[in-house]
Amino acid sequence: MPSNPNNQYTNTPITEDKKPWDITPKERAIFSIIVMTGAFMAILDTTVVDVIVPKLTGPLATDMYGVQWIITSYMVAAAIALLITEWLIKNFGAKRVFLGGVALFTAASLACGLSSTLEEMVIFRVIQGTGEALIMVTSHIMIFSYFPPEKQGLAMGIYGLGVSFAPALGPTIGGYLTEYYHWRMVFFINVPVGLLLITAGLIYLPRERFFEKLRFNFVSFFLLSLATVALLVMLSRGQQLGWFHSIEIGMLLLVTVVAFLLYALSELWSKVKLIDFSLFRNSAFANGMMIYFFILGFSMYQYFYLLPVYYEHIKQLPTLDAGIAVFAFAVFIGLFSPLAGTLADKIGAKKAVAIAAGFYVLTSLIFLPQLNYYTPLHQAMLLTIPFGIGMGLFFAPVTVMVLQNAPGHKGELAIVLMDYFRFVGGSFGTALATNNMEYFKNLQFLRMNELQNGDYVAWFLDKMQAMMGVTEAAAKAAFAQYETLMAYNYGFYNVFMHAAYWGVLGSLFVGLLFVNFSRKRGEG
Numbered sequence: 001m002p003s004n005p006n007n008q009y010t011n012t013p014i015t016e017d018k019k020p021w022d023i024t025p026k027e028r029a030i031f032s033i034i035v036m037t038g039a040f041m042a043i044l045d046t047t048v049v050d051v052i053v054p055k056l057t058g059p060l061a062t063d064m065y066g067v068q069w070i071i072t073s074y075m076v077a078a079a080i081a082l083l084i085t086e087w088l089i090k091n092f093g094a095k096r097v098f099l100g101g102v103a104l105f106t107a108a109s110l111a112c113g114l115s116s117t118l119e120e121m122v123i124f125r126v127i128q129g130t131g132e133a134l135i136m137v138t139s140h141i142m143i144f145s146y147f148p149p150e151k152q153g154l155a156m157g158i159y160g161l162g163v164s165f166a167p168a169l170g171p172t173i174g175g176y177l178t179e180y181y182h183w184r185m186v187f188f189i190n191v192p193v194g195l196l197l198i199t200a201g202l203i204y205l206p207r208e209r210f211f212e213k214l215r216f217n218f219v220s221f222f223l224l225s226l227a228t229v230a231l232l233v234m235l236s237r238g239q240q241l242g243w244f245h246s247i248e249i250g251m252l253l254l255v256t257v258v259a260f261l262l263y264a265l266s267e268l269w270s271k272v273k274l275i276d277f278s279l280f281r282n283s284a285f286a287n288g289m290m291i292y293f294f295i296l297g298f299s300m301y302q303y304f305y306l307l308p309v310y311y312e313h314i315k316q317l318p319t320l321d322a323g324i325a326v327f328a329f330a331v332f333i334g335l336f337s338p339l340a341g342t343l344a345d346k347i348g349a350k351k352a353v354a355i356a357a358g359f360y361v362l363t364s365l366i367f368l369p370q371l372n373y374y375t376p377l378h379q380a381m382l383l384t385i386p387f388g389i390g391m392g393l394f395f396a397p398v399t400v401m402v403l404q405n406a407p408g409h410k411g412e413l414a415i416v417l418m419d420y421f422r423f424v425g426g427s428f429g430t431a432l433a434t435n436n437m438e439y440f441k442n443l444q445f446l447r448m449n450e451l452q453n454g455d456y457v458a459w460f461l462d463k464m465q466a467m468m469g470v471t472e473a474a475a476k477a478a479f480a481q482y483e484t485l486m487a488y489n490y491g492f493y494n495v496f497m498h499a500a501y502w503g504v505l506g507s508l509f510v511g512l513l514f515v516n517f518s519r520k521r522g523e524g
Contacts, residue, residue, distance in 0.1 A: 035098070038102050041197075079228045081130040353394075
């Protein structure tokens with residue numbers, strides 16, 4: 001059947017005059033709520049589990065390095081599943097793939113909650129990550145199809161509620177469920193939501209007609225999957241193993257480079273491409289991907305990781321209180337995402353991207369580096385609000401710009417690439433944040449020790465022993481803990497600044513959006 005992407009999602013047989021957005025406002029609202037609930041549930045799980053990881057060492061009989069695989073396995077599975085999602089959508093339809101993803105995610109959530117060993121948990125997290133990938137790509141495509149072209153910015157603003165708001169809200173929900181119920185509730189909470197979504201989706205989501213049958217390049221898929229797995233595992237274990245002081249990390253790097261090179265050769269020699277790189281010939285599309293990669297992946301994902309750490313480890317807040325503090329800026333992400341979409345519709349996606357990037361970079365450079373141990377909690381929460389506004393302004397316009405500059409029949413591939421860049425960029429961002437925290441903590445610790453007066457420290461420790469009635473070893477241990485806390489405190493300034501620098505790098509591609517590379521006569 002010939003390709004006809006404009007008629008991909010319909011309740012009736014495909015006709016030339018029937019468009020997927022030719023639906024009533026009530027239908028549009030129902031479809032959007034179903035799809036957005038699925039996306040919100042899926043992406044929420046990328047951060048809601050973070051807060052329970054330290055609590056799983058006992059129940060799963062492992063250590064912190066072991067439970068890190070609960071996060072790593074999820075990211076690896078999701079990244080690989082993204083690569084096959086376009087083929088599944090083209091051959092089976094977005095509705096079926098979406099509901100299949102929800103079913104996988106729901107069943108895996110139940111199994112994760114029932115797991116009693118690390119091996120069981122990792123296996124079911126792989127299945128859960130696969131479901132997340134299917135949900136995210138299809139929900140992105142479906143909600144975009146429910147709105148006419150002049151309101152696509154609003155559609156992406158609504159979708160941005162899930163992509164931007166859910167990761168920031170995750171620590172709050174995870175902290176609440178863990179503190180007042182049980183860590184297993186973090187997984188069990190998905191089950192009733194998933195069952196409700198499947199039922200509602202079967203009843204309400206519009207029927208589809210298949211418009212294209214694709215062949216699939218399994219060789220390229222295997223090689224790119226291998227490269228992705230090696231890369232994400234390397235990023236996850238680098239800090240633990242000492243990066244390039246480790247033979248294992250060196251081997252993972254070698255596998256990553258070789259697999260990427262073989263994948264490139266496979267794409268060159270094969271008539272059936274896994275990824276159509278001709279999309280990147282469009283400068284707006286290519287720059288949009290780089291903006292997404294660096295600002296969302298390398299920069300924003302660092303803050304998603306760092307701000308809960310700041311509240312829990314620097315401000316010494318309980319898990320639930322830290323989640324509530326994070327919620328302060330998460331609310332503004334949710335409020336400004338739809339507004340950003342409307343702004344993109346009114347002034348154009350490129351201008352909206354420039355405004356969002358400028359606001360985000362300024363707030364991340366000016367406000368967040370002010371956060372430290374001595375910052376009052378209410379002031380810290382207020383300082384993160386402009387940052388939340390910047391994040392809320394970002395997602396919708398950059399997504400609209402990328403999709404507007406991709407051919408209609410390549411919309412699925414464009415979204416797959418965006419989500420793939422999000423996962424890989426986010427993995428880099430998280431690894432960078434972890435590495436920078438350790439590096440600057442150690443650097444500040446050494447600087448504090450260099451500046452210390454040895455005689456005064458000895459006198460102070462003697463006073464501690466006398467006042468607290470503890471041994472010399474206990475006094476030294478308490479003082480060392482204080483020094484470590486202060487080292488983290490002063491090091492966080494550098495960590496926040498380095499996260500902002502990646503946003504600055506991404507902003508360079510924003511500038512390129514307004515540079516005319518065409519040399520054709522008459523084009524200005």
